[in-house]
Amino acid sequence: MRDVPLIRARGLVKRFGDFTAVDGIDVEVQRGEAFGFLGPNGAGKSSTMRMIGCVSAPTDGTLEILGMDPTRDGPAIRARLGVCPQQDSLDPELTVRQNLTTYARYFRMSRRTARTRANELLDFVQLSERATSKVEPLSGGMKRRLTIARALVNEPEIVLLDEPTTGLDPQARHLVWERLFRLKQQGVTLVLTTHYMDEAEQLCDRLVVMDAGKIVAEGSPRELIERYSSREVVELRFDDNALDAVAGKLSGLGERVEVLPDRILLYASDGDTASAEVHRRGLTPAGVLVRRSTLEDVFLHLTGRTLVD
């Protein structure tokens, strides 16, 4: 049982007319894993999630979820999935608790079970005190937590989270992360999309980076950093604006040098040694920051710095 992936995609393609949103991806998600889809806007993350959520039929390739075919067994698969969409779809005419109980009924739960389950979940997402409140006055973070609670109403085996913390303030994000981490500990398989690298590092055991519908890298956050970036990064700022000329004097230093409009990034395994060498070469940067390489460095390296709109 352990080796049978819960989600298995082979050469998965989604086209909308002439536009190819997902261009032949292979993905396998194992039980108990927290798996992430990273990528800039328009990379094909949400289209992939919709196919996994059985609300969008693949144009080509094969997709198997919980051993079933989403085009044929959609309702049976959805009965075992939890979906937390990017945009909240809570019912403003119902109370917080009613949003959960009415949704539970779509999973053929009895009224009694629905109510018990709703109360448990309100407790889990720390909304018990707002149970009888309407949805509208809730803060963004509360609505998100309620949406997550709603996605858990059927005790799903896989929870799909499409950008779960976009638009939340730091406190709300951390609370969501902490709840998701608890779910993971309970053995729930999490599949999420995000363009927050810290979120991916916090939550994902394994992730893929998507760009223009294709998977451009795959691995654990640590592996990806090792493979696509250096261990450390030195950020150099100069008063002088001729950064290209400065960069010329840095050749051979570290593994890679990247010139940005306002600073130079020096990718090196040992940042302190590299920054000492910068000074030795007679350069006097106005500011030096040595930091560990992050997933963000990997992401920008793989998908570029150009703005995607």
Added chain:
Amino acid sequence: MAHPTLAVLETNLEAYKRTWRGSVLSSFVLPLMFVVAFGVTVGSYVDAGGKLGSVSYLDYIVPGAVASTAMQVAFGESSWPVMSKFMWIRTYHGMIAAPLRIADIVGGELLFIVLRVVTTSIPFVAITALFGAVHSPWAVTVPLVAALLGLATAAPVFAYAAMLETDSYFPLLLRFVVIPMSLFAGVFFPVSSMPFGLQLLAYVSPLWHAVEVCRSATFGTGAFYPIVGHLAYLALWAGGGFWLARRAFRRRLVG
């Protein structure tokens, strides 16, 4: 356990528990006052004119008004509310993520409208009966005919609402279809008194067929085959509308 279609109905009822007072006023009390006032006042002139023979004008318009109210309630519930559940509240997107089929969603929403129409029609018939406007026990079937008309109206409007990206098309439908229907489909005067071209339009409208059946029921008149024909025509709108609505919902939600 409850069928998923009923679970969709239940969600509507939970929400309706909060808003029913307001809707009772607009969908039932106002039309009823209108009919009684209009039937009695204008009716006294019509009756004096003798154009309707032995039939009093109030009695004449009551069955038509029940049907017309049913149509307007169905239109009201299937236009803006349905569109907003696609565009703003995104209720349907949430529903389709659960193990509901498109038919469950459309079916559950239509059931709610049927309930709204039936619960509006029953007191309407009962109260007008107190005014002596009902002449046959067949009048008990009026709410059922109203329910069928409700489906015949709501199902195609569902399909229409599911295709829109802006709500500015509903007023068009209201001004050019719903209101003309309620004026010219035999509610206030016999269709036969209109020019032939307008008569044809009335015959195409679902409302006229429902008005004919309701009038047969409150007067206890009417022949079997024409009534079956009218009902079949309404069922055609309801069935065809359901098919279109399912298709439109699928296009919007699954793709």
